[in-house]
Amino acid sequence: MVALIALLFWAAMSHLEVFPSTAFPSPRDVWRGLVEKAVHGTIFDDIVASLFRVTMGFGLAVTLGVPIGLWLGLRVRIRLARYLTRGPLPLDVVEKVEGGRRRVRTPPDPRNGLVEKILDLLLCAACGSARSTTSSTRTGSLRGARS
Secondary structure (H helix, E strand, O other): OHHHHHHHHHHHHHHOOOOOOOOOOOHHHHHHHHHHHHHHOOHHHHHHHHHHHHHHHHHHHHHHHHHHHHHHHHOHHHHHHHHHHOOOOOHHHEEEEHHHEEEEEOOOOOOOOEOEEEEEHHHHHHHOOOOEEEOOOEHHHHOOOOO
């Protein structure tokens, strides 16, 4: 059923000429091309060439992607960069505490239920390592305080 709907959608889009026929041929044109390739005996060569390109692309992606991903995962600064993509924290969730530290109230952590973290910003900047001391405030104790 889904294949039939997809085929009808494809036929309608090509009939309405939303895209040029060289980039988006109709199902009839594709079928004619397939039969022509099969009659001339070139379809096998084209399939092998396409599979070679797909395999090389996948191999290149794995060869480059896995080492780069592992390298990025081991870098603390890069792991912390994900927080730069989030929106700014409202001012009421960040508080100054002793020694230049900041207490950040967050939504409950699904792993341990913590709702506060104390970040030592000086250590983060000086050493390149992020040290965070998680406070003992858990979801249960703040549940009544939140609205």
